[in-house]
Amino acid sequence: MATERMHAFLRERAEGDLLPWRAQCDLAERFDASLGEIEDAALAAGLLPGRYRRNRETVSVEEQLRLFRSRVVVIGCGGLGGYLVEQLARIGVGELALVDPDVFEEHNLNRQLLSSPAHLGRAKVEVGCERVAAVNPAVTTSAHRVAFSLENARGLLAGSAAVVDGLDNTLVRRDLAAVCRELGVPLVHGAIAGWYGQVAAQLPGDDLSPLLRSASASGRGVEATLGNPSFTPAVIASLQVAEVVKVLLGRGRPLSGRSLFVDLLDMRFEEIGHA
Template sequence: MRDFRAALEALASENASRRVRTVGLEELRQLCRDHGLTLPQGAKGAMEQGVVPLPFLKNLHSLSISEQNRLMSATVLLAGAGGLGGYVLELLSRFGVGRIVVADGDGFEDSNLNRQLLSTARNLGSNKARAGAERARATCPLVKVEALEFFLDASNLQGVLTGVDVVVDALGGIAPRLTLHEAAGLAGVPVVSAAVAGWTALVGSELPGQKGISSMWTDPSDKDAEHVLGSLAPAACLAAALQAAETVQYLTTGSLRLAGRMLHADLAEFHFELYDLS
């Protein structure tokens, strides 16, 4: 690693306007090849040395270098890679969250094409988590995305949650969400959750031991509102963007802005309201 650092110092260039040293993607890729590192390992090593890979340059100065470092060192469990999860994965990987574990046992169907970023006419039937990992490797190869091609449940969540800093709940249905929230609470891991139906988006967060948005879901046998109102792309995009923002805020500052609260967005009327659920 010492040789890598020395070679990186020789390659790094000064960005005068942002007052940081940077390295280009292809330069970093070749450097990693030369020193037997994966690209995510090289990106993390560069950030630790104060050299910003150019794909992360525009994150500054909304994020400091130390905050970007925290993202690179973080692990997120993304439960679901459909309407919400596909957009969340896109945003968190481009932000530079170092390790994202995305779990989904489902495959794409024709009816996903209206709103799910990861679905295409060519990958119908393909596993959603695998498709998300493949896209993330193409759009932001500086982070590590691991695909779990199965559904999360009480039998596997304890193991999956090991080493996770925060969970993003992008599931559909009520029963799987309640199982996820319970397991995360027992593991001491906060959850950033969202739900969409029609033009409506709901987003909220929960710290371990604290009830919030999950208190809205009481009966595991109930169907979610999507079955009545459908699911539209603008609501899914908005909810996912808010989940990603909340997740990044937590990983960089340790604070959940929506802990114990729920943001309700009605895009048909452009009405937004914040509720205290604690």
């Protein structure tokens, strides 16, 4: 009965097939429900929350519901991770798990979207959750202030529809790819250094290890010498989010078995198959 009443009120407050934000908030209060529960009910009833109005020509209501019922784990909430968290929340992925052991430092301010002088010394995952709550309060977040490892991997990745790599260490990336391969969880990889970046996807049955073969003893990549300006993580993270959405919706041609190398200095994009 409560569900029927909620659907009746959803229809009553809708403007055509759109549910305005104010109505979403009012219904959450009326039915003592979370904003996420109201959003799920609206999408299930074929109504599109007004915030996704500009998604509709790209993502159908049914696909928006699929995104909202998906759990995505973001490993690393720094240069890549801040943009990943922001865009995944805005596109409407309903549950985000944020994993990172670090706090913001001054040298993060040039490129890490979630950083600001006011956030120096604060945990990146906590700031990330606050940002999602401000941007899209219907999205559920969980903060895991730990370094990803083989010991905690299965607990962190349990129930995930996809995992996104925002790491800066190739050795840890190898472990992440191995666990995702073992669990059959899609992984979207991204890496940045200076003007350059790369994106790849490891779907069930794929193996990213050839791409991650070379690494220093510490696992740190060439970004240690090339640096990272503000625009490179923004570009690569955007490409990663596009890959995640394709994977979750079963759309298009994900970068499975191949990598996209990006050269922003000469503005070149090159696909290379994994050997």
